[in-house]
Amino acid sequence: MKKIGILNSEISRVISELGHTDKIVIADAGLPIPPHVKRIDLALKEGVPSFLETVETILQEMCVQNAYVAQEMGSVSRIKLQELTATLPGVPIRVMPHEELKALTHQAKAVIRTGEFTSYANVVLEAGVIF
Numbered sequence: 001m002k003k004i005g006i007l008n009s010e011i012s013r014v015i016s017e018l019g020h021t022d023k024i025v026i027a028d029a030g031l032p033i034p035p036h037v038k039r040i041d042l043a044l045k046e047g048v049p050s051f052l053e054t055v056e057t058i059l060q061e062m063c064v065q066n067a068y069v070a071q072e073m074g075s076v077s078r079i080k081l082q083e084l085t086a087t088l089p090g091v092p093i094r095v096m097p098h099e100e101l102k103a104l105t106h107q108a109k110a111v112i113r114t115g116e117f118t119s120y121a122n123v124v125l126e127a128g129v130i131f
Contacts, residue, residue, distance in 0.1 A: 065128030
């Protein structure tokens with residue numbers, strides 16, 4: 001049994017296989033997931049696990065150089081965006097229309113679906129390098 005870090009084998013595998021500029025998505029419960037992208041469904045019930053709890057856990061193991069969010073998050077879910085920004089210190093957060101963000105999910109290695117019920121609580125994380 002793994003002693004530390006992410007215990008979910010699918011998430012652990014996806015992170016370990018990421019190369020520079022590869023992308024993963026952490027999504028609310030409602031984001032459409034392209035059929036060709038790996039779906040890792042963590043949603044148990046409303047709010048479990050939460051979007052931010054999942055982001056924080058992923059960041060323990062993933063080097064992130066850029067994050068992408070929908071501009072609608074800033075107006076509809078402003079507090080969630082502020083919390084996300086605080087969780088990603090030093091990481092540039094690029095803002096785009098929600099339709100563009102959904103299109104970007106087609107490039108992702110995986111979408112991790114949470115139990116988050118906050119509108120537009122989605123982020124695309126782009127892998128950096130540790131050297």
